[in-house]
Amino acid sequence: MKLPLFKSLLFLSVAAFPLSCAQNVAPTSATVQTPAASQKAVKVEVRKKNGRFQLYRGGKPYFIKGAGGGRYLDQLAAYGGNSIRTWSTHNAQQILDEAHKHGLTVTMGLDVARERHGFDYNNAEAVAKQLAKLREEVMKYKDHPALLVWGIGNELNLSYSNPKVWDAVNDIAKMIHEVDPNHPASTMLAGLNKKEVDYIKAQAPEIDLLSINAYGDLPSIPGRVREYGWEGAYMITEWGPTGHWEGPQTPWKASVEETSSEKAAVYRSRYEATMGKDTERCLGSYVFLWGQKQERTPTWYGLFTEQGEESEVVDVMHHLWSGKWPQNRAPHLTYVHLDGKKATDNIYLKPNQSYLIQTEVTDPDRDALTYRWELLSESTDLKEGGDAESRPGAIPGIVQDQGKGQAQVKAPEKEGAYRLFVYAYDGKNNVATANIPFFVKK
Known part of the structure; x- marks a missing residue:
């Protein structure tokens, strides 16, 4: 069934993505976890057996049924989701604690500077300073039992020209492996092309799995992973409606958005064509966005409205994750x-x-x-x-x-x-x- 929503005044933004944590709702007895302070890190690893990759957490297979964002965690857990993704360590302790309370894990983002925002990866001093800062963040949260994967940056390949960014990514992943042997490291790409796959294979071999953000072209990702020569595992860390850059545009350059019901249909078909079929390489996914944000419009990417109402897409995710429809469904x-x-x-x-x-x-x-x-x-x-x-x-x-x-x-x-x-x-x-x-x- 659908749970009542408890509103938050903090809205989500995706750049550094300072996320508000879900509200302090008392979890049900089914989701209560032992307080994080008394717990130790849970070992997470990517294993390959008989040509198939699988994520293991605490020695048990773990397929990610996740959502991007830090809100409405009670609903996420109740609807069959098991993980959330953040874009930075902003409010990380609160998010990790709240996720743990609801039986969820966290792919924790490390906010790595982007060339398109003016960062110069030729500046060795700035790169070293960033590495030191990220090391402090990893040390602070590495033993939390809700931690699943470290996400090194978001879409560092977007509007960039300096391939030295991948050297920096490799140094960050190497640092993570040195101080935190319990959690894999990944980096999140905007789409997938052969150039970035080649760079990462050559310059960032410390990466344990690839993470890909894809929207309208999501069903093509399993084939392109293989075509472009990525030989390891991957997860989808953003996916959802047809992107504003992918669909029809008016003569005055206004992008045409799908209705909530059209989105529900494409979310289902894209999930089934990708995460539902690639059982050899795909370790799961994070639907975008378990909350609301303004991006082109107030309704384009959020599965919820500004007031917290749930769209038909939430019903679809409920069914994809749990195999059941909610007792009361959206219009x-x-x-x-x-x-x-x-x-x-x-x-x-x-x-x-x-x-x-x-x-x-x-x-x-x-x-x-x-x-x-x-x-x-x-x-x-x-x-x-x-x-x-x-x-x-x-x-x-x-x-x-x-x-x-x-x-x-x-x-x-x-x-x-x-x-x-x-x-x-x-x-x-x-x-x-x-x-x-x-x-x-x-």
Whole structure:
């Protein structure tokens, strides 16, 4: 069943990803663990037997059913998940303790500086200083029983040119092996290509397993791992909807987002095509994002809304992890139309004119639905690699609800790009979401 949510005021950002820990909810008796202070490190290792790689934790096989983020850990554990991933050691003690309390493990991120943010890997002094700082972090958390894997940096291959970064990654992994013999070291790549595989094989042999962030191209990863010559194990450390860089775009360069129900379908198909099939090399995955963030839109990557409602994607993950559907499921959104057009129809509206919005939403449990409409200017604070973006402010008084999934929108007077959002709630903390980009032009 779905548990009630306990809200947190801290939002997630992915660059250094300072994560808020899940709220201090008393765990159920089934998930209570012995206090971490009285525990020792649990040995984690990658083993190969008969051509198959497998992760072992405490001497037992361990397949990662994980999510990126540090919130809603009670729900994650209740729905069949077993691990979380962070992007840095921010709030690490709190996150590790909370994860342990819920019977979860943590792939702990080490925030390694990125060339695209101005770090120079030719600067030996800066590189040595970074290594020393990371050594302190590893020493501080290496014996926590919830620790699973060390994640060295995130997407260090994004917009970079200096391959010396892989020498630094190797030095970090070597340091980890020297001070922490109980946990493997990995590094997280943005996608997968042969150049990075070759660099890592040649310059970072201390890496125990490869980690890959992939979205629309996730099903191609098992084949490309082999094609590009990676001979070891890997895990998927970010995956989810079609990325904003992968799908359709309007003539004014607004990316078209899938509805929550379209996302539910692609999450299932991509999981089954990748983690569900590659039993030889894949050690599991972390779905992105077990929380909410602004990245292109407020709804693109989060499986939850800003208020903590759960989307249909959460239901899918519940089923993929546990083999069971929740007792009460999220609404299903079939379509949303603006002036009779769908999001990919490149919609132009006239200033100050009114247009009809129609959406069809059904609820599997026949719960009564309520709707919320929101109009935002198209975001202009666009970053890459998950760096923090600011949310556009809502434009009030523009949309008038007419009930039963219909509304009237009065196009803004000012020319430009906008995006109309619909949220359909079932009153049981579940939601369906969709949005349509449009352009106001005289």
